Amino acid sequence: MSGRVLVGVKRVIDYAVKIRVKPDNSGVVTDGVKHSMNPFCEIAVEEAVKMKEKKLIKEVVAVSCGPQQAQETIRTALAMGADRGIHVEVTGKDYDMLGPLQVSKIMAALAKKEDAQLIILGKQAIDGDCNQTGQMTAALLDWPQGTFASEVSLEGDTVKVVREIDGGLETIKINTPAVLTADLRLNTPRYATLPNIMKAKKKKIAKVKPADLGLDMTSRLEVLRVDEPPQRLAGVKVETVDDLVAKLKETGRL
Amino acid sequence: MFTLHIHLISSKRRGYSLKLKLILTDEQKEFQQLARKFAREEIVPAAAAYDRSGEYPMPIIKKAWELGLMNGHIPQEYGGMGLSIFNNCLVTEELAYGCTGVQTAIEANSLGQMPVILAGSDAQKTKYLGRMTEEPLMCAYCVTEPGAGSDVAGIKTRAVKMGDEYVVNGQKMWITNGGKANWYFLLARTNPDPKCSAGKAFTGFIVDADTPGVQIGRKEMNMGQRCSDTRGITFEDVRIPKENVLIAEGSGFKIAMGAFDNTRPPVAAGATGLAQRALEEATMYALERKTFGKAIAEHQAVSFLLAEMAMKVELARMAYQRSAWEVDQGRKNTYYASIAKAFAGDIANQVASDAVQIFGGNGFNSEYPVEKLMRDAKIYQIYEGTAQIQRLIIAREHLGRYKK
Numbered sequence: 001m002s003g004r005v006l007v008g009v010k011r012v013i014d015y016a017v018k019i020r021v022k023p024d025n026s027g028v029v030t031d032g033v034k035h036s037m038n039p040f041c042e043i044a045v046e047e048a049v050k051m052k053e054k055k056l057i058k059e060v061v062a063v064s065c066g067p068q069q070a071q072e073t074i075r076t077a078l079a080m081g082a083d084r085g086i087h088v089e090v091t092g093k094d095y096d097m098l099g100p101l102q103v104s105k106i107m108a109a110l111a112k113k114e115d116a117q118l119i120i121l122g123k124q125a126i127d128g129d130c131n132q133t134g135q136m137t138a139a140l141l142d143w144p145q146g147t148f149a150s151e152v153s154l155e156g157d158t159v160k161v162v163r164e165i166d167g168g169l170e171t172i173k174i175n176t177p178a179v180l181t182a183d184l185r186l187n188t189p190r191y192a193t194l195p196n197i198m199k200a201k202k203k204k205i206a207k208v209k210p211a212d213l214g215l216d217m218t219s220r221l222e223v224l225r226v227d228e229p230p231q232r233l234a235g236v237k238v239e240t241v242d243d244l245v246a247k248l249k250e251t252g253r254l
Numbered sequence: 255m256f257t258l259h260i261h262l263i264s265s266k267r268r269g270y271s272l273k274l275k276l277i278l279t280d281e282q283k284e285f286q287q288l289a290r291k292f293a294r295e296e297i298v299p300a301a302a303a304y305d306r307s308g309e310y311p312m313p314i315i316k317k318a319w320e321l322g323l324m325n326g327h328i329p330q331e332y333g334g335m336g337l338s339i340f341n342n343c344l345v346t347e348e349l350a351y352g353c354t355g356v357q358t359a360i361e362a363n364s365l366g367q368m369p370v371i372l373a374g375s376d377a378q379k380t381k382y383l384g385r386m387t388e389e390p391l392m393c394a395y396c397v398t399e400p401g402a403g404s405d406v407a408g409i410k411t412r413a414v415k416m417g418d419e420y421v422v423n424g425q426k427m428w429i430t431n432g433g434k435a436n437w438y439f440l441l442a443r444t445n446p447d448p449k450c451s452a453g454k455a456f457t458g459f460i461v462d463a464d465t466p467g468v469q470i471g472r473k474e475m476n477m478g479q480r481c482s483d484t485r486g487i488t489f490e491d492v493r494i495p496k497e498n499v500l501i502a503e504g505s506g507f508k509i510a511m512g513a514f515d516n517t518r519p520p521v522a523a524g525a526t527g528l529a530q531r532a533l534e535e536a537t538m539y540a541l542e543r544k545t546f547g548k549a550i551a552e553h554q555a556v557s558f559l560l561a562e563m564a565m566k567v568e569l570a571r572m573a574y575q576r577s578a579w580e581v582d583q584g585r586k587n588t589y590y591a592s593i594a595k596a597f598a599g600d601i602a603n604q605v606a607s608d609a610v611q612i613f614g615g616n617g618f619n620s621e622y623p624v625e626k627l628m629r630d631a632k633i634y635q636i637y638e639g640t641a642q643i644q645r646l647i648i649a650r651e652h653l654g655r656y657k658k
Contacts, residue, residue: 072280075280075284076284079284191288191292191321192288193288193320193322194321194326194335194337194345197281197284197285197288198335
C-alpha cells in the first residue's frame, strides 16, 4: 500500500459570519468576508495527521479546488501536519458553479495519479451542505466508502469505521483503497502551532488545472435565485392545553 | 483587517526614506489567526474566573507554550523561534484581547529574557534560554524596589564581590512572575561610591530562583490583572557565581534600559488588545441595547464615543507597529517605543472607561466584562515605565533632534 492519504479541504465562509444575500439574489456576499477551512475538513485533516503520527500511513496530501485563495486553506492543513498540498485551480464561472460532481471527478483523478490508499473528506461543507462529494468520489473510483465516520481504525489493508446513522451507530469493515467522510465526533482538530506555521512555509503546494487532469468542469446545474429564509414570525401564547389544541385545529395543523 | 501603504518622504535631517507596509504577509496573518483563535477559545472563557480567584493561569500558559505563543524572542540557535518584535506584537495584541492578566504573565518572560538575549554570552544563553523552550518555565525581571521604581539609579540592592561570587542583599518589589520564576534577571549596585555614575555603578545578574537566601514574598492582591503573580522578593546573602554576570561588572544599567526598546512595543500591543476588546464589547452592546425607541448606537452621543474609541485603538496599533518595525530594521526606536507605550497605556484607560460608560449600569457590574477591563487597564500607565517617565523620554528624544 502506498501509505498516501488525500484529504480534501474546502475554503468556506467562516461559521461565525452572518451570511448576507447579494442584492441581485444571485448568491451570497463573499467579498471581504472572513473565510476559513470547513470545520468537517479540519476534522478530516486531523484524522489523517493522527494516522501518520501513529505510523499507520506515510504521507498526508491536502487538496483544495478554487482560486488563488484556496492556497490559504492548504497552508492551514500543512500547519496542522499535512506533508504537501495540491491546489487545483478553478476560477470564474467554473468556480461559482463548482459542486460535488466536479470535485469528486477531481478527487478521483488525483487519487489515481497519486496512488492514494485513502481519501478522507469532511462529511459536508457548511456552505453547500450537499453531503455528496465523498459518496460520488467513491462511486467514480468504485471504492468502498465509510461515511459519517465517528471512529476510524486502519488495520492493515482494511478499515473499521463506526458510522453515525439515524438509528445509532453502525460498525462496518471495508477494504482499502477507500473513501471516508468525517463526522463531528471523529476527533477534535488541533491548533496549528506557531513553529508548525513557520515550517509549513517550506512545504510544497503543487498547482494543477482540471484540464491537466483531462477533466471538464461544466456544471449541469444553474442557480436561478438565492433568497434569505423567511423571517420568523412572532408566536402566539396560549393559557391552557385545551387552548393549544383548539389553536392547532383552527390553523389546520391538527 | 485594514491595509495601508505609507511612504515616508526622506527628511533632510534623517537622510533616508522609509517604506512602511502595514499589510501583513500570509505567514503573519496565520500567526495572528492562531493567537486570535487561542485567545477567543481558551483565554476569554476562563478570564473572569481567574480574575475573581487570582489563581495563576498555569493551564492556559502551558497551552500557550505548547502552541509556540510564548518566548517568541528566543533566537533559533537556542531552541526558540527568533520572531521579530513586530510578529511578537501581533501575537501579544491578540492574547491581551483575551485577558491582560494572562498576557502579562506571558510577557514577563520576554522582559526577563531580553537582557540575556541582548547581552548574554553563548553559555548563558544556552543555559537560561535553552531551558525555557524545553519546558514551560517562567522567568522574571527583578529591578524595581519598594523605594525605587522610576528612579532605577536609586536602587539599593547591593552585590559585593567575594572571591568567585557576588553576595547580594536587598529587597525587590512588584516583580511580575516573582513567585513562579525559575530564574531572575537581577539588577544590583556593585559600586558603593555615591559619586559613581549610573552607567557604571550597577551590574546585571542571572539568579536561579532556588538559590539559598532568595525569599519570595506573598502574592500581592492588585486592582487588575489579578491572576498575574506579583510579589516582593528579599535577597539575604544570596551567592551568585561570577559566571552569571551579564557582560561585566558595571554594565547593568545599560542592559536593563536597553531591554525596554524591545519590550515596550509588545506592552503597547497588549494595551491595544485590551482597548480593542473594550471597543468590541461596547459596540456589540450598543447595537443591542435600546433606549428611546432605538439602539443606543444610533444616538449620536454614543456613536461619537465609539468613533473616538475607534480612532484611539487604530492609532495605538499604528504606533506600536511603527515602533516594532523600527527596532526590527536595526534602528534605535526609543522615541517610537515610548510614544507607543505612553499613547497605548493612556488610551487603554480611556477606552475601557468609555466602554463601561456605554454599558451604563451594567458596565459597573461584575457580570459584564468591561469593569474588569477598566481595572486591568490602569497598570499600563504605570509598569514598563510610567506615563510620566515616557513623556520625559519623548521630550528628551524630541528635543535631542533639534540640538544636533
